[in-house]
Amino acid sequence: MKPLSLLLSVVALGLASTVSAGPAVIECWFVEDAGRGQLSKKPAALLLRQGPGSPPPRPDLEPELYLKVHDPAGALLAAFRQYPRDAPAPRCEMSHYIPLPASPDWVSGLTPEQRCPRALDGKWLMVSMSSPVLSLSSFLQPQSEPQLEPALITMATAVLTVITHTPAPRIRLGQDALLDLSFAYVPPTSKAAISLAPGPPPFGLEWRRQHLGKGHLLLAATPGLSGQVPAAREGAVAFAAWDDDEPWGPWTGNGSFWLPAVQPFQEGTYLATVHLPYLQGQVAMELAVQKSPKVSLTPAPLVWAAPGEAPPELLCLVSHFYPSEGLEVEWELRGGPQGRFQKAEGQSWHSALSHHADGSVSLSAHLQLPPVTTEQHGARYACRVHHPSLPALGRRSEITLQVAGLSGPSLEDGVGLFLSAFLLLGLIKALGWAAAHLAASRDSTQKKTE
Numbered sequence: 001m002k003p004l005s006l007l008l009s010v011v012a013l014g015l016a017s018t019v020s021a022g023p024a025v026i027e028c029w030f031v032e033d034a035g036r037g038q039l040s041k042k043p044a045a046l047l048l049r050q051g052p053g054s055p056p057p058r059p060d061l062e063p064e065l066y067l068k069v070h071d072p073a074g075a076l077l078a079a080f081r082q083y084p085r086d087a088p089a090p091r092c093e094m095s096h097y098i099p100l101p102a103s104p105d106w107v108s109g110l111t112p113e114q115r116c117p118r119a120l121d122g123k124w125l126m127v128s129m130s131s132p133v134l135s136l137s138s139f140l141q142p143q144s145e146p147q148l149e150p151a152l153i154t155m156a157t158a159v160l161t162v163i164t165h166t167p168a169p170r171i172r173l174g175q176d177a178l179l180d181l182s183f184a185y186v187p188p189t190s191k192a193a194i195s196l197a198p199g200p201p202p203f204g205l206e207w208r209r210q211h212l213g214k215g216h217l218l219l220a221a222t223p224g225l226s227g228q229v230p231a232a233r234e235g236a237v238a239f240a241a242w243d244d245d246e247p248w249g250p251w252t253g254n255g256s257f258w259l260p261a262v263q264p265f266q267e268g269t270y271l272a273t274v275h276l277p278y279l280q281g282q283v284a285m286e287l288a289v290q291k292s293p294k295v296s297l298t299p300a301p302l303v304w305a306a307p308g309e310a311p312p313e314l315l316c317l318v319s320h321f322y323p324s325e326g327l328e329v330e331w332e333l334r335g336g337p338q339g340r341f342q343k344a345e346g347q348s349w350h351s352a353l354s355h356h357a358d359g360s361v362s363l364s365a366h367l368q369l370p371p372v373t374t375e376q377h378g379a380r381y382a383c384r385v386h387h388p389s390l391p392a393l394g395r396r397s398e399i400t401l402q403v404a405g406l407s408g409p410s411l412e413d414g415v416g417l418f419l420s421a422f423l424l425l426g427l428i429k430a431l432g433w434a435a436a437h438l439a440a441s442r443d444s445t446q447k448k449t450e
Contacts, residue, residue, distance in 0.1 A: 022080030024049040025056075028092035028127065030065050044094050046127065047153065048076055055151045063146035065094075067125075067156040073184035073250035075161040079134055090131035097126040097139060099278035107204035107275045109225045120188060120278055125156065130284075135167040137281045141188050160185050162274050162281035170389075171262045173291035173322050173360060179257040183274045183281060186250035198247035200224075204275030205240040205255045211268025219257065235260045264289050264322060264359040290389035291360050293321030297383050297397035305372045306404045314369065316383030316397065319362040324353055328386040329365040332396070335379035344381055346370055377403040 026046040034040040044065035047055055058066045071077055099120045101111040125140040142156040166180045185201070202224025209216050220229040221240040242253045255274060259266065267289045273282040296317045305311035316329060331344035344367065351364040365383060382398035 022048075022077075022083040023089070024051070026090065026092050026129065028094045030094045032095060046092070048080065055153050057151045058153075063152040064142070064154055066146075066153045067140065067142060068147075068153050069140065069156055069158055071158045071161075072186045073158070073161065073252060075163060075182070075184035075252065076136075076138065076158055079136060079161075079163050079165075083133060087133050088131060090129040090134070092127065092129045094125055094127050097124040099124060101278060102204060102275040102280055104204070104206065104220070104275075106220055106227065106229045107206075107222060107225070109222070109227055110202065110204060110275060110277045130167060132168060134163060134165050135283045135285065136161060136163040137283050138162075139279055139281065157186070157188070158184075159188050160274070160276060160279045160281050162272070162283050164272065164283045164285055166285060167283075168286045168288070170288050170290055173264065173289050174261055174358060177257075177259040177262045177266075177287060179259075179270060179272070179285055179287070181255040181257060181272045181274075181283070182252065183255060184250060184252045185276060187248070199245050200242040200249070200251040200253070201276065203253070204273075205238055206271075206273040206275065207236065207238060207257050208271045208273075209266070209268050210271065211265075218259075234266065262287075262289055289322060289359075291320060291322040292389040293318045293327070293385055293387055293395065295383060295385050295395050295397045297381075297399055300397070300399045302402050303381075303399050304402050304404055307374050308371050310371050311369045311401060314367040314381060314383070314399070316365040316367070316385075317362070318365065318385050320356060320358075320360040321362070321387055321389065322360045323388070324361045326386075326388045327363075328394075330384045330386070330394075331365075331367050332382040332384055332398075333379060334382065334398075335376075344369070372401065372403055374403055376401055 024047065026048065028044040028046060030042045030044040031039055042065060043061055045058060045061055045067070047066070047068045048071070050068065055068055069076060102108075122144065123142055125142060127136075127138045127140060129136050129138075138161040139159050140156040141159055142154050146152055146154045160183065162181070162183045164180050164182075166178075169177060169179060171177045185203075202222065204225070205219075205221040205223075206217070207219040209218055216233065217230055218234060219232045219236045219238050221238055222229055223240050223242070237258045239254045239256045239258075242251050244251055253274075255272060257270070257272065267287050270285045270287055271282055272285070273280055294317075296319075298315050298317070299312055303311045303314070314331075316331075318327065318329065321327065329348075329350065331346070331348055333342050333344040346367050346369045348365065348367045350366070354362045356362065367381075367383075369381070379401045380398050381401060382396045384394050384396040386394040
């Protein structure tokens with residue numbers, strides 16, 4: 001390979017890795033209680049990656065809110081490595097956090113001593129991010145004092161990070177749902193790691209659904225702990241396990257959730273919580289159930305009318321779709337006197353919804369057209385349906401208007417005439433043969449009698 005080609009390949013590889021590395025800085029808001037039921041917000045930033053040299057100065061931020069994140073498990077960097085360039089920046093909020101034991105009884109075995117260890121002393125920050133691409137929660141342990149040189153910045157270690165890459169799943173009605181969940185943990189201090197048994201610690205995994213003001217525990221798991229947990233509901237299964245068994249960490253785990261044959265009552269907000277001693281990381285996912293409508297138009301494919309008369313009523317059947325909200329039916333006319341697309345004229349109305357056993361619904365849309373003219377011969381009427389489960393252009397079905405007296409015989413008409421003539425000729429020959437046979441029979445009878 002020529003040196004220039006080699007250089008260009010190296011540069012291209014470097015650019016590709018830069019593009020796929022994701023954002024280096026995440027802009028956040030630090031939110032805290034301002035008293036009297038009010039919240040105050042301050043700008044903050046997380047420096048995930050740093051190029052050559054010192055961190056870029058941020059005089060607009062307080063040093064305690066400009067955080068250079070040390071991510072031993074690499075979970076944050078991995079989450080943003082393939083972040084699409086055209087995706088909106090994630091919404092990020094940061095707040096103080098106080099380590100506390102988990103509240104559910106079935107994870108009480110995580111904190112048998114009921115006393116927070118000294119390794120968790122000091123300040124803690126909880127960071128929550130959400131976007132159409134991912135949702136995450138991370139617990140940071142910042143240093144007590146900002147780094148003064150070469151830039152005013154505070155070092156912080158990511159101790160527990162919980163991430164999902166399916167923040168807003170859209171599941172087809174009756175299909176299985178798989179909700180992604182991964183997490184990473186590193187002991188906050190080396191002393192804390194040595195004080196524990198080698199290998200990943202026990203943890204608790206909890207999946208809940210909230211919908212219309214009601215919450216339901218769907219699944220609970222405690223890998224590494226003894227004791228009973230609530231039974232799983234609705235056939236839910238979770239892949240609750242650590243992915244590696246390094247003696248002192250960091251460790252990554254999987255808590256993805258599988259729900260079979262999703263029905264409409266199962267849509268809502270799904271909360272996934274990873275419980276570790278005194279740390280609980282949670283992310284939310286908004287699951288929506290959808291089913292695309294089938295669209296048919298009658299009478300089809302042709303509708304006939306005489307000049308000055310109204311064609312038969314058009315019926316557009318929109319069947320087996322979900323949800324019922326967001327459905328729009330439009331009537332279109334293509335061709336006719338103006339020779340272009342236009343909104344169809346006439347009186348239109350919709351029927352009431354019909355409900356089916358699988359939770360989907362159907363309705364019919366009707367259009368009564370005004371009397372037609374000869375100029376409308378060959379015009380096409382279409383029923384176009386828009387629904388959240390369909391592409392932007394929607395789905396349509398169309399018919400063609402034929403004005404009586406203006407169209408010559410079609411191929412189908414010619415075939416029909418040919419078949420009719422063929423049958424008529426066969427019938428005439430059959431009758432002639434029958435008549436000849438009957439006459440011959442009479443003649444032979446008369447000769448015998450003579």
